[in-house]
Amino acid sequence: MMMSHMAPSCGSLCRRLFQRLVPSNGGVHPSRTLSTPTWTVPVDPLKNPDFRPRRIILIRHGQSEGNVDECAYVTTADWRIPLTDLGRKQAKVAGKQLREKICEKDASVVFYYSPYLRTKQTLEEIMPFFDEKEVVSCLEEPRISEQQIGNFQNVHQVLDAKAERSKFGRFFYRFPSGEAGLDVYNRVSSFIPTLVRDCNQHAIAGRDLDNLNIVIVTHGLALRLMLMRWFQWSVDDFEQSQNPENCELITMNKIKGTDGYAWMELEEKDRVSLDLPDTCGVPRNVHLHMSHEMDNCEKVK
Numbered sequence: 298m299m300m301s302h303m304a305p306s307c308g309s310l311c312r313r314l315f316q317r318l319v320p321s322n323g324g325v326h327p328s329r330t331l332s333t334p335t336w337t338v339p340v341d342p343l344k345n346p347d348f349r350p351r352r353i354i355l356i357r358h359g360q361s362e363g364n365v366d367e368c369a370y371v372t373t374a375d376w377r378i379p380l381t382d383l384g385r386k387q388a389k390v391a392g393k394q395l396r397e398k399i400c401e402k403d404a405s406v407v408f409y410y411s412p413y414l415r416t417k418q419t420l421e422e423i424m425p426f427f428d429e430k431e432v433v434s435c436l437e438e439p440r441i442s443e444q445q446i447g448n449f450q451n452v453h454q455v456l457d458a459k460a461e462r463s464k465f466g467r468f469f470y471r472f473p474s475g476e477a478g479l480d481v482y483n484r485v486s487s488f489i490p491t492l493v494r495d496c497n498q499h500a501i502a503g504r505d506l507d508n509l510n511i512v513i514v515t516h517g518l519a520l521r522l523m524l525m526r527w528f529q530w531s532v533d534d535f536e537q538s539q540n541p542e543n544c545e546l547i548t549m550n551k552i553k554g555t556d557g558y559a560w561m562e563l564e565e566k567d568r569v570s571l572d573l574p575d576t577c578g579v580p581r582n583v584h585l586h587m588s589h590e591m592d593n594c595e596k597v598k
Contacts, residue, residue, distance in 0.1 A: 347559050348496045350407075350509040353549040354398070355520045356391055359384030359422070360543045361415040370450040375443060380418045387544035388422035394546055396426040399510050407495070408435040410514040411442040419544065420514050433499065433509070440488040441515040441523070444481050447474040467518070468532050478522065478535075485523040507551070517541060521571065527561065529581040530573075539572045547571070558583075 362369040363378040370378070380388065399406060406427060410420045424432075446455060454473075462470040471477035492511065500506050515523070517540030524547070525535045541547055547570075549561040563578035 347506065348493045348500070349551045349559055349561055350496055350506050350511050351401075351404075351551055352399070353511045353513065353561060354395065355513045355515060355523065355547045355549075356395075356419065356423075357517045357520055357541050357543055357545060357547075358411075358413070358415040358419040358514065359387040359391070363415075364543070367452050367456065370455070371452060372449065374449070375446070376413045378413070378415055380415050384415070384543065385418065385422055388419040391419070391544040391546060392423035392426040395423060395512065398546065398548070399427075401508060403505075404431065404508055404510060405433050405504065406431055406510045406512055407433045407499075408512050408514065409438045409441065409492075410435070411516060411519070412437050412439055413442055413516070416514045416516070423512075423514070433504070434495075438488060438491075438513075440484040441513060441519050443516040444472075444478065444518050445475040446472040466532075466536055468535055478518065481519055482522045482526060485519055486526045489523070489526060520547065524563070524571075527580065528563065528577055530577055534573065534577050537572060537574070538577075539570075541567075541570060545570065 359380045360383045361378050361380055362373075363375070364384075365381060408420065410416050420435075446458070458472055462472075468478040468482070471480075496506060496509070496511075499509060513520075513523075521535065521538050521540065524530070525538075527549070530538075547567045548564045550564065551559060552562045553559045560580055560583045563573075565578065568575070568578040
């Protein structure tokens with residue numbers, strides 16, 4: 298159900314959510330507090346090891362002033378660069394597309410977002426498409442922020458460094474005053490176990506993970522590196538890939554095999570959009586599992 302009133306800021310919405318979710322004893326930090334649904338059913342994580350939500354949807358922020366003018370970084374800190382008017386329009390379109398994708402009855406949503414202004418503004422445009430009751434939590438996550446390439450920047454030096462990075466390779470190239478792609482890979486990799494723990498906590502609280510959607514509002518490079526870690530791409534696979542367009546939705550869906558084995562799979566159109574080979578839409582360990590299953594079937598024959 299679309300909310301008709303003016304869009305709340307993600308900060309104000311999160312504060313309201315935190316006030317609702319934090320227990321009276323104050324013993325749990327609000328950034329990791331999870332709601333307990335009214336239909337609570339005890340879940341034994343040992344009997345139900347599937348931590349995967351129905352979907353994980355990654356969204357690159359809308360067009361920012363830095364996307365259209367490198368000079369924006371000279372006097373404004375990267376994390377304070379705002380969206381352009383077009384970027385806000387793109388975010389509204391993304392919100393509509395997200396609402397159309399998450400259309401199931403009793404669907405619930407967990408949002409994670411980078412602390413950068415452009416990602417927060419993107420989320421602000423998306424939020425009005427969801428009723429507050431559908432939003433389980435809304436969590437700021439610094440580990441999914443943009444690659445650090447320096448503080449207040451010299452435009453010519455940054456452009457020269459980016460040109461050098463194109464020749465050297467994005468994964469291992471280190472900006473003189475910032476991070477290499479490998480550094481971003483390491484921090485987004487450390488976020489994934491947190492995501493898994495949060496999903497487990499939702500399951501323990503009685504929430505149906507088959508009806509839970511994770512939405513991550515982040516940046517182009519961080520988005521690809523998170524996918525690289527999840528699907529176990531090689532460095533060559535990553536170097537071949539391209540950033541998604543601003544506010545493009547990249548969707549991973551939970552797939553369940555006949556033997557109960559489950560995994561997340563990248564939608565085919567998104568794999569093509571990212572310019573990835575067809576082996577990169579499914580985790581490599583799934584390919585191994587399927588090979589073992591085929592071998593077992595052959596032995597039975």
